[in-house]
Amino acid sequence: MIPYSTQDITAHEIAAVQEVLGSGWLTQGPMVPRFEERVAELHQVPHAVAVANATAGLHLGCLALGVGAGSRVWTSPISYVASANCAHYCGAELDFVDIDPATACLSTAALADKLELARRYGTLPNVVIPVDFAGQSADLPGMRELADRYGFALLEDASHAVGARLQGHPVGSRHADLAVLSFHPVKIITTGEGGMVLARDERLVQQLRLLRSHGITREPALMQSVSPGEWYYEQVALGFNYRMTDLQAALGCAQLDRLPGFLAARQRLATRYDRLLAGLPLQALTRLSDRQSSLHLYAVRLAPQIDRAAVFARMRAAGIGVQVHYIPIHLQPYWHARGFAPGDFPQAEAWYRSALSLPLFPAMSEAQQDEVVDTLQTALR
Ligand SMILES: *Cc1c(COP(=O)(O)O)cnc(C)c1O
Numbered sequence: 317m318i319p320y321s322t323q324d325i326t327a328h329e330i331a332a333v334q335e336v337l338g339s340g341w342l343t344q345g346p347m348v349p350r351f352e353e354r355v356a357e358l359h360q361v362p363h364a365v366a367v368a369n370a371t372a373g374l375h376l377g378c379l380a381l382g383v384g385a386g387s388r389v390w391t392s393p394i395s396y397v398a399s400a401n402c403a404h405y406c407g408a409e410l411d412f413v414d415i416d417p418a419t420a421c422l423s424t425a426a427l428a429d430k431l432e433l434a435r436r437y438g439t440l441p442n443v444v445i446p447v448d449f450a451g452q453s454a455d456l457p458g459m460r461e462l463a464d465r466y467g468f469a470l471l472e473d474a475s476h477a478v479g480a481r482l483q484g485h486p487v488g489s490r491h492a493d494l495a496v497l498s499f500h501p502v503k504i505i506t507t508g509e510g511g512m513v514l515a516r517d518e519r520l521v522q523q524l525r526l527l528r529s530h531g532i533t534r535e536p537a538l539m540q541s542v543s544p545g546e547w548y549y550e551q552v553a554l555g556f557n558y559r560m561t562d563l564q565a566a567l568g569c570a571q572l573d574r575l576p577g578f579l580a581a582r583q584r585l586a587t588r589y590d591r592l593l594a595g596l597p598l599q600a601l602t603r604l605s606d607r608q609s610s611l612h613l614y615a616v617r618l619a620p621q622i623d624r625a626a627v628f629a630r631m632r633a634a635g636i637g638v639q640v641h642y643i644p645i646h647l648q649p650y651w652h653a654r655g656f657a658p659g660d661f662p663q664a665e666a667w668y669r670s671a672l673s674l675p676l677f678p679a680m681s682e683a684q685q686d687e688v689v690d691t692l693q694t695a696l697r
Pocket of ligand 1: 369370371372395396398399447473475476497498499500509510511
């Protein structure tokens with residue numbers, strides 16, 4: 317099976333992890349801060365906080381931004397369920413904003429309309445979570461303007477967008493209050509499981525670091541009492557164990573060394589897909605000229621007359637690991653039971669009916685790509 321995405325691990329990564337195994341520090345050692353510094357430098361943010369996975373990062377991001385019972389959080393229905401669940405972990409009320417069909421990212425126009433209504437009803441959101449779908453930045457500049465006008469925070473789910481750029485700057489560096497990256501094996505770089513929260517505000521970073529490790533601090537400035545000795549720590553909030561290990565951070569550093577090659581390979585293969593697929597009854601996502609996608613996914617929309625389920629089944633039977641990103645979150649039974657229904661977000665539902673993600677990963681050969689395209693051509697007939 318040619319997978320839709322997969323990790324790329326070489327002797328370089330194996331050596332890096334092996335070194336940590338013999339170092340005496342499996343977790344809470346020097347590799348996590350080193351990985352944090354490198355990701356902060358890559359994305360040009362003052363701070364990066366490593367976490368156990370992006371889901372944990374989104375949860376901590378919500379908490380640091382003050383989300384709690386009675387808060388309102390909005391996100392895109394075309395995302396992984398984690399983008400919505402993080403708000404519900406905190407007891408917030410969740411809602412969705414429909415997508416822009418060209419990019420499958422949360423639509424700024426739909427957001428503006430919904431905000432205007434919410435202002436009249438007194439139901440403005442506290443936090444909006446845009447998703448950089450397939451590795452292309454959502455319209456963060458437009459959303460920043462709305463955030464400033466209506467007074468909500470932006471928590472960017474940049475899980476797909478490690479190394480991506482918007483208007484010449486790295487994703488997460490200029491518009492969002494916090495941005496979250498994922499290092500799951502199918503994403504751009506991997507740490508097995510892992511995530512990172514990018515932050516510009518010192519106060520938010522303090523909250524994230526505190527909540528990542530049980531709400532415990534050893535920093536005198538955060539304690540209520542004067543420390544009686546070096547054993548002493550205080551739990552000043554209810555936190556979690558959302559830490560990343562040094563093994564993971566070492567793997568992440570080694571993967572970062574190879575990131576330019578990963579991004580170039582994805583770019584080369586995506587451009588080749590564009591050429592090979594021209595003339596078929598499908599449409600690739602619009603790639604906007606002011607952003608550089610990390611190309612986590614090569615997602616296409618099949619023409620309306622095509623039976624997507626049949627094409628999907630034929631591809632899978634031929635050993636091509638196509639996938640569908642995503643089933644709209646509001647149609648999941650959990651969210652359906654909380655008041656959402658088919659028809660609520662028509663663009664998201666239309667995207668879902670025709671979406672297909674084709675295999676794309678750095679080590680994919682042109683022969684494999686030709687096989688994908690040939691099989692798709694046959695399946696579409
Ligand atoms: C993968 C993903 C997540 C969750 O990432 P984990 O690291 O697996 O927790 C969240 N949001 C989006 C958009 C994702 O693709």
